[in-house]
Amino acid sequence: MISLTVFLLPCYSDSRAAEENASLISLQDIVDKASPGERIVLPDGSYLGPVRIDKQIVIQASEQVVLVNDHPAPAISIQADGVVVQGIRIIQKQGGDDSTAVSVQADEVILKELEIRTRGYGIQLRDAHDGALEGNYIAWDRSQGPSSLGEKGNGIDLYKSSGNLIEQNVIVNMKDGIYLDNSKDLMIADNQIFESRYGIHCMYVDGTKIVGNVGEYNITGAMIMGVREVTVSSNSFAKQRSNVNSQGILLYDVRDSLVEKNVLEGNRVGIYLERSSRNELSYNSISRNFVGIQFVSAEDNLIHYNDFVANVIEAEATKSESNQLHHNFWDMADLLDLDDDGVSELSYAINPFYRNLITRIPAFQLFFQSPGIHFLSTMAEQERQGWTIDHSPGMKLNMPRMSVDASTDNNSLPESMFLTIVASMLLLISGLTIIYSRGSKE
Structure with a gap:
């Protein structure tokens, strides 16, 4: 994890804020005076945004450089190819649908080791190719109180x-951690995304590689939609x-x-896995x-050499008859190896x-894993034709046992408590469904 110093700026009246801004150094003035190809090293201090970069320059910050923008x-808006910006702490105070801390509309731009606190987007790329975003920290600015997901x-x-x-x-506490749309040949590697809606959200990004990322406490770790020839490898998505x-x-x-290898x-x-094939x-x-x-x-997916361990329900399949499954380890399966x-x-x-039962009658979730449901399930095994098998x-396990280290996570629930909560939710849903159905009949 990256160790960072958090800067919390006090809220002032408009006149006080104007006085504070007047004392800040204009970064735009510094950029305007620079020649194309020049390397600028910013000394410690607080600088005023916004700044528009329309020439190829390198901007590097020393340890205590803060760019404040209440516009x-x-x-930072980058509109020239080959720009490099490194090491600046950016505080984007203004929110809204179009508000962003850093906007890039140029090729081969490098953004490195930035710390961004934003009330809008963190970094936006539009028609910006062959660049690099490396080692940045991006978080929603909570200093102005809690916000809904729709505001982020x-x-x-x-x-x-x-x-x-x-x-x-x-990336922490944003709407989507990394959102990718209508692009190709991207490399998304070794990022960490927490407390967001979708950790990594892909739409129409053919030929992309998503490798070695970590996502925890998001709604979905990686949402991959409408893509071809994508690799999702060696990631960890937990909780x-x-x-x-x-x-x-x-x-x-x-x-x-x-x-x-995820x-x-x-x-x-x-x-x-839905409406997907040949994977x-x-x-x-x-x-x-x-x-x-x-x-x-x-349909027509190859699922092999995976390990299914300690899941409440190991697998569910609906209208998915023609997939190929073999050599997976299922810890709940009845196994017999006669030829060793x-x-x-x-x-x-x-x-x-x-799955079919509760789809038709949701109230039967009340009887999850009950002896009666188990008995009826075994009777249905005579109709195996069309099942996923x-x-x-x-x-034995195909992979060494890998696990998220719960000892370092003070907020994680014990497994028994998690299952209790799930069962309670199912019971509540079933009870409400029964009450509603009875009321409708009356």
């Missing part, structure tokens, strides 16, 4: 901007469970992509989720009875 315009902007917001590297950034629609990884309308732990749903999911560790993996209208080849002779079938389950 609706971006604190995205930490990094990228549109029609291909070939960019987004690496080792830390996405505060919302009924929470998932570790969501794949919607995804084709010809690879999802491998750790998905303690989420409501580990991996959710490979392999060597993922999926543990302690309410639902391990869920298929909805997903490490593969069970007994197949593991995903029984859709409970792992025909050759593995006898």
Whole structure:
């Protein structure tokens, strides 16, 4: 984690704020005096934004440089190729739909080691190609009190901007941590995103690699939609469970992509796969989720060598008959290895009875894992044709056991408490449904 000093600015009246701004150094004046290709090293001090950079320069800050902007315009607007900005602490005071701390509309721009506190967006890229965002810290400015999700902007917001590297950034309490749209060939690596809606949100970003990222306490760790030939590898998405629609990884309308070696732990749903085909999911560790993996209208995917451990429901599948499953480890499966080849002779079938039942009659969630539901599920096993089946389950784990270190997380719930809360929620929903139905009949 990055160690940062938090600057909290007091709220003044308009006249007092004007006096404070008058004492700040104008960064725009410094930029205007610089020649193209010049390298500027800012001495310690507080500087006034906004600033527009329309020439190729390098701006580096010493340890105590703060750029304060209380104007609706971006604190820094970059409109020249090859600009480098490094090490500045930026406080973007103004909020609103278009407010952003840093706006980039140029190619090969490097933003490095910035600390951004914003009431709008953090960094926006528009038609900005082949740049790099490295080692930045972006957080919602809470100094003016709590805010709703609708008031917030995205930490990094990228549109029609291909070939960019987004690496080792830390993003906290934004709308979406990293939002990517209509771009291609991006590298999203080793970022950490916390307490946001979607940690990484991808829309139409073909050829992108999402590697080594960490997401915790978001609604969804990674939402991947409408993409082709994307790699999602070696990420850790944990504790996405505060919302009924929470998932570790969501794949919607995804084709010809690879999802491998990810750790998905303690989420409501580990991996959710809908209307997606020709993808490979392999060597993922999926543990302690309410639902391990869920298929909805997903066809012709290869799911192999994954580990499903200590999930409340290991798998659910609806209208997803033609996927290939083999060599996955299911800790709830009945296994038998007669020839000692490490593969069970007994197949593991995903029984859709409970999912279909509660879809038709939600009140039956009250009987989750009850003996009666188990008995009815076993009766339905005579209708296996069309089920999603792992025909050759593995006898042992495919990956070394990987887990989020709960000892360093003082806010995490014990697993037993988490399951109790889930069961209580199901009971409440079922009770309300019964009461509503009875009232309607009367």
